[in-house]
Amino acid sequence: MTPDGPDALHAEVLGERRHLTSLAFRMLGTVAEAEDAVQETYIRWYRLSQQDRDAIVVPRAWLTRVASRVCLNVLDSARRRRERYVGPWLPEPVPAYAFPAGSDATQDPLERVTLDDSISTALLVVLESMTPAERVAFVLHDVFALPFGEIAEIVGRTPAACRQLATSARRRVQQSTSRRVPRAEHDEVVRAFAGAARAGDIAGLIAVLDPAVVLRSDGGGIVSAARNPIVGRDKVARFLFGALRKNPSVVVLEQETPDGLGFAWWDEGRIIGIVTLDVVAGLVADVRLMMNPGKLTLWN
Structure with missing residues (x-):
């Protein structure tokens, strides 16, 4: 040919x-x-x-x-x-690294997802709060730079209406991201969180949690997880310590994610949980615990 x-x-x-x-x-x-x-x-x-x-x-x-x-x-x-x-539905967390040079990743979906801040779990949670048309307009314009004329054909609206959709979506994203701290500060707080958790120091853990911290765990009805969001630093700290006590074979290790430093829960050589966190004003404000095995396939 x-x-x-x-x-x-x-x-x-x-x-x-x-x-x-x-x-x-x-x-x-x-x-x-x-x-x-x-x-x-x-x-x-x-x-x-x-x-x-x-x-x-x-x-x-x-x-x-x-x-x-x-x-x-x-x-x-x-x-x-x-x-x-x-229980709570959370977007799928993905690893923050690409395949090493020379690896055959052509058949793996991870290789086909461009890894950057626009796939952080925190951003995907914000996208979940949008209407379908807002989400499509935002992703196509702000992430993939499609003109509004082309987006209008896709969503069945006028270009002006699509511009408004993207503006509304962008406002939500900016309101969310403006609260977060720089990466270095995020990782410092997360390491303090980890140190307190490993030491069994509940007072130390509470000290790095925002008073209104929210923990959401997604087990998808497949594995045990909290059926409702847990709110408040005392309840969140006790839930985490309780979960670790119930799973004494689990090893918690620091893990790079598109959200910054997080944690992987290892059990018998496999990752059974991924924790991503949002840090606001020096305190952990959101904890997302993914336990659903169907959303952890890229980690194992």
């Missing part, structure tokens, strides 16, 4: 998988849902006639548009599914 023949087009289309998974993950919050959305996008591409495919000048633009519409449909139904979810 010539360089611009069907084989080249096939390779170009498949080469967009990383871009599409990266986009879908930010819109949907789990790798499994993102993978399903990308798969559906490719199914729709290959259902086109050869003539229709040949008429598409920029395959990436077509794939992005279709993947975004698929994600928008998923988001419309996701709220109803998450109302039936057992």
Whole structure:
């Protein structure tokens, strides 16, 4: 085949998988849902006639548009599914590192998710509070730099309306991120948190928790986890110590995450939990504990 023949087009289309998974993950919050959305996008591409495919000048633009519409449909139904979810629903935490040079990551979804601050669990939690249209407009414009004219075609609104959606979403993100401390301060507070937890020092742990701290644990109904958010530093500290006492074989180690320093809970050579934290004004304000094995596949 010539360089611009069907084989080249096939390779170009498949080469967009990383871009599409990266986009879908930010819109949907789990790798499994993102993978399903990308798969559906490719199914729709290959259902086109050869003539229709040949008429598409920029395959990436077509794939992005279709993947975004698929994600928008998923988001419309996701709220109803998450109302039936057992306990708090949290976005899937992902590792903060890429594969080492020379590793074969082409079949692993982690390699296809661009790892930066826009996939922090804290940001994904904020995105969960948005309407589906707000989330899609924000991700497409602020993260992937699509013009509002193209976004309008995807969400079925005018460009001006899409600009308003993105502005509203951006305001929510800025309100959330403006409260957080620099990375060095975040990690210092987290290490103090860890030191108190390891020493069994409940007073020391309480001292680094915000009075209104909230802990959410996601077990998905698969493993034991708190069914409701835990609020207040005394209750959060006692919950954490109680959880560790009930699992004496668990080893808690510091772990880099897109949210900054966090923790991994190890048991018999596997990670069974990932903890990410938000630090505000020198104190831990939010603790997110992911225990759902379906959302920990990238860690093992």
